[in-house]
Amino acid sequence: MASDDAPDFEVPIGLFEDLEDLKAQVAALTTQLNALTDAVGEGEEGGEVVPDEQAAKDDATHEDEWQFPPFILLLDPPEYDDELRALVEWVEGVLVPGYLAEPSADARWCHLxxxxPVAIARLHALWLAWQEQTDPASCGYTGPSIWHRDHLDPCLLQLRGSSGPFAGCTKGEHQVDHRMPGTVPSAWRMGES
Known part of the structure; x- marks a missing residue:
């Protein structure tokens, strides 16, 4: 098609991003479908399956299935400690040096x-998304872009905003429970006095 045969309209950039997202999803679904088809085909080739063999195959299948990571705040030690240690390595090794500029009143950060807990929960979710979105096998080449747009930017806005978990922390002061309300006097009690 010659350049003068090109349509005379502009295509929104977002359309290209959506198209790339769809391509990545189709590729991931195709891979999953092929894996499932291969698994079904292997079961048919062996002929009739004895019940004990079927149970062993089911157990192996369950072991091979993707294990979804649990919400970090619901873990108990030592799983919580292990997950937090890995999260600290990622935050301090990737996120802080790569994405966090000098803290300010508009963009807070607490070195602790x-x-x-709110920061741990949000950063853990961000880290899980990063692990998934930076895997080209499942997300194609658009995964990092999606991670930035859909995960990093909203997370940092929530964490570093004036009402986020670091709202009471400054360079010289750290407050963990600064968002917890104190005892609020009751209007009912004031009337009883």
């Missing part, structure tokens, strides 16, 4: 972020 791991003492803020």
């Amino acid at each position: 972020w791991f003492e803020h």
